[in-house]
Amino acid sequence: MCMNSNFQHKQAAHCESGVTRNLLQNIGIDKMTEPLAFGIGSGLFFVYIPFIKINGGPAIAFRSMPGIIFKQTCKSLGITVHRKKFSSKEKAQEFLDARLAEGHAVGCQVGVYYLPYFPKEYRFHFNAHNLIVYDKQGDNYLVSDPIMDTPTSLTSYQLERVRFAKGALAPKGQVYYAEQQQPVSDAQMKQAIQKGIKKNVFNMLRIPGPIAGIKGIEFTGRKIKNWRDKLGIEKAGLYLAQLVRMQEEIGTGGGGFRYLYGAFLQEAHQYHAHDELIRISNIFTQSGDLWRTSAVQAAGIYKGRLGSQADFNTMGDYLLEIAALEKKAFEDLSKIKWH
Amino acid sequence: MKKQDVPQDLSSLGKLTTEVCYATDESGKYSAEQSRGWDVKIQALDVTWDEVKKKMETARQKALNNEVSPLQFFMERGVMDIGILASYAGLFKWQVKRHLKPSVFNKLSDKRLRKYAEVFNVTVDELKSMNVHEQ
Numbered sequence: 146m147c148m149n150s151n152f153q154h155k156q157a158a159h160c161e162s163g164v165t166r167n168l169l170q171n172i173g174i175d176k177m178t179e180p181l182a183f184g185i186g187s188g189l190f191f192v193y194i195p196f197i198k199i200n201g202g203p204a205i206a207f208r209s210m211p212g213i214i215f216k217q218t219c220k221s222l223g224i225t226v227h228r229k230k231f232s233s234k235e236k237a238q239e240f241l242d243a244r245l246a247e248g249h250a251v252g253c254q255v256g257v258y259y260l261p262y263f264p265k266e267y268r269f270h271f272n273a274h275n276l277i278v279y280d281k282q283g284d285n286y287l288v289s290d291p292i293m294d295t296p297t298s299l300t301s302y303q304l305e306r307v308r309f310a311k312g313a314l315a316p317k318g319q320v321y322y323a324e325q326q327q328p329v330s331d332a333q334m335k336q337a338i339q340k341g342i343k344k345n346v347f348n349m350l351r352i353p354g355p356i357a358g359i360k361g362i363e364f365t366g367r368k369i370k371n372w373r374d375k376l377g378i379e380k381a382g383l384y385l386a387q388l389v390r391m392q393e394e395i396g397t398g399g400g401g402f403r404y405l406y407g408a409f410l411q412e413a414h415q416y417h418a419h420d421e422l423i424r425i426s427n428i429f430t431q432s433g434d435l436w437r438t439s440a441v442q443a444a445g446i447y448k449g450r451l452g453s454q455a456d457f458n459t460m461g462d463y464l465l466e467i468a469a470l471e472k473k474a475f476e477d478l479s480k481i482k483w484h
Numbered sequence: 485m486k487k488q489d490v491p492q493d494l495s496s497l498g499k500l501t502t503e504v505c506y507a508t509d510e511s512g513k514y515s516a517e518q519s520r521g522w523d524v525k526i527q528a529l530d531v532t533w534d535e536v537k538k539k540m541e542t543a544r545q546k547a548l549n550n551e552v553s554p555l556q557f558f559m560e561r562g563v564m565d566i567g568i569l570a571s572y573a574g575l576f577k578w579q580v581k582r583h584l585k586p587s588v589f590n591k592l593s594d595k596r597l598r599k600y601a602e603v604f605n606v607t608v609d610e611l612k613s614m615n616v617h618e619q
Binding site: 156200258263264265266267311312315389394400404405407411423430433434440443447448 | 490499504505507508512513523531532533571
């Protein structure tokens with residue numbers, strides 16, 4: 146099985162946009178980049194689900210539902226996608242082995258808890274991580290994990306364990322890959338970029354309910370101001386630590402994916418000559434910076450340097466300020482006249 | 485974030501691999517840059533694990549006092565809840581809840597103990613004694 150020996154591993158900020166780029170480049174779509182995959186896949190989001198707890202803390206996400214980036218990017222570019230889940234571990238391995246033998250590089254959804262090459266501190270029960278298996282040698286699968294700077298490998302037991310991780314969003318052995326096809330034209334890219342932006346505008350501005358998109362950021366900002374009274378200082382600190390981990394931890398590119406989206410808009414400008422895209426990209430840079438400033442404030446609280454109600458108010462106000470910035474940015478994006 | 489502001493505070497991940505983050509040059513243009521970690525993130529992980537350790541210690545004491553079974557300790561150590569543990573062990577939640585009682589745990593079959601031990605990556609002896617070396 147050496148058909149994939151020319152597979153090129155490339156590191157990325159975010160696992161799913163990284164896997165999407167690496168899989169598509171591997172089938173000859175060289176113009177795909179990580180920011181383009183992220184933007185065409187409408188990856189930017191915000192949601193705070195107050196009635197769900199993760200590790201005893203708030204359920205907050207800065208990105209869209211797992212799986213959307215790859216699905217939407219391929220769909221927008223007219224690329225055929227194969228995706229399969231399994232109830233049997235044996236069948237899951239047979240299917241993967243057969244695809245590898247055919248020369249496919251295969252994306253896998255995995256849990257990070259048993260992922261042996263991650264440091265222990267990072268191993269939580271997070272089941273929406275993505276990696277590519279591109280070859281098999283003996284009992285070892287060769288793995289391209291976009292978080293790592295070099296390819297790595299997993300034994301069949303180790304791979305089975307992470308493919309069949311349990312808990313929320315259990316991957317159930319899920320694999321996906323793209324079919325080799327005609328080259329993607331610039332016109333297709335333009336169309337896909339436009340579509341990705343429109344969908345992201347909808348997700349951030351018009352999604353119903355108070356907990357998602359811009360309204361979700363405002364909602365969270367208001368909630369944070371009550372956390373000190375409601376939860377007590379120690380638990381409120383743990384909640385803020387969880388917020389910061391979701392925002393900055395491996396796989397976001399910094400600033401809760403806002404920098405990644407800013408980079409996308411700049412690359413979009415190479416396809417659509419709207420100078421608005423560059424200007425709005427700068428707003429996302431500001432927003433990312435503000436998210437990071439708020440993270441420093443949060444760290445002050447969870448490290449015990451800060452802790453007054455005024456400190457929590459400042460923290461909440463950062464989110465309200467961010468919401469106003471991003472609202473403007475998405476409204477401006479929605480006003481672009483595409484030709 | 486400006487390129488020169490990309491933090492380089494060595495994290496436990498930073499010892500294995502750098503992380504990609506997107507940052508701007510003087511003209512505001514983005515490129516992918518490398519970071520070795522950021523203190524703010526390292527501290528967020530630290531306080532999270534300090535909390536886990538606290539819960540582990542409480543569970544260990546309770547297990548030594550025979551108030552809960554060692555499973556409680558390993559559940560905290562593995563950052564699991566009853567639902568996650570039950571699905572890894574291939575059991576119903578109510579079964580795991582029962583096994584958290586020392587009297588029930590002490591009567592578990594070897595087969596079941598081995599299953600739990602595999603889930604926690606420990607030996608059966610370690611499972612019973614809670615004498616594990618932290619990696």
